[in-house]
Amino acid sequence: MGFLPGLVSTLLIEAGVDLDLPAIDINDPEHTAALFGNNPHRPGQRLYRSRDFGWxxxxxxxxxxxxxxxxxxxxxxxxxxxxxxNQLLRVAGARDGAVVTKNASSKNLVGF
Structure with a gap:
């Protein structure tokens, strides 16, 4: 079964030794297990379930x-x-809060 062009889905990456995967929390094995799975098309290979969507x-x-x-x-x-x-909402008197990046290339967060 192939992928259909235009169908948005979670990006899966073959977890090879040459791939720079994100740091995994070794103190949270359930979270780590949820990010990796077996590759149904290549027995013995693992897939990394990214947090990205693509097509x-x-x-x-x-x-x-x-x-x-x-x-x-x-x-x-x-x-x-x-x-x-969530931390902003802990401030006394705060009823709502939001955090955004200042612009697309910003290296700063703005909370209000």
Whole structure:
């Protein structure tokens, strides 16, 4: 069974030794297990389930469509925006809060 061009799905990456995979939390084996699975097309090979969505283009390339979470990368740090928003809500008197990047190329977060 092949992939259909234009069908958005989770990007799966073959987990080879030459692939620079993200750091996995060794203290959370359930989370780690959820990110990796067996490759049904190549017995013995593992797949990494990324947090990205994409689709196949008719020319065979994959186009990025977005993320499954609200994590951003700023100065080599992966930051979960939702966790910062939750901390903002702990401020006395706060009823709502949001965190965004200042612009597409920003290396700063803005909370309000």
């Amino acid at each position: 196949w283009l008719p020319d065979g390339k994959v186009e990025f469509q977005g993320r499954r979470d609200t994590k951003v990368k700023i100065r080599e740090f992966h930051i979960e925006i939702g966790k910062i928003e």
